Amino acid sequence: xxxxxxxxxxxxxxxxxxxxxxxxxxxxxxxxxxxxxxxxxxxxxxxxxxxxxxxxxxxxxxxxxxxxxxxxxxx
Numbered sequence: 001x002x003x004x005x006x007x008x009x010x011x012x013x014x015x016x017x018x019x020x021x022x023x024x025x026x027x028x029x030x031x032x033x034x035x036x037x038x039x040x041x042x043x044x045x046x047x048x049x050x051x052x053x054x055x056x057x058x059x060x061x062x063x064x065x066x067x068x069x070x071x072x073x074x075x
Contacts (some may be wrong), residue, residue: 001025001032004055005039008064012073015045018055021068039068046072 006018019039026032042052 003034004042004053005059005061005065006045006055007061009066012071013064015041016041017042017052018043018059019065019068036065036067039065039070041072053065059067 001023001028003021003023004018005021007014009016010016021034021036021039023032023034043050044052
């Protein structure tokens, strides 16, 4: 699964537009584990020449996800 998400760290600790997360598909019971340590910056965090999708509103978490890749340089 490919997940775009935003959280309370965007714009100061992590990339402002959100991050990407890949996860295994759901089990037959419909469950999956999200490992936020594997959250990565989108390509647009590294260059002004890339375009990236924005996470939908329902994927904006109301808490800070301090795990995963942090903000890169001044992008």
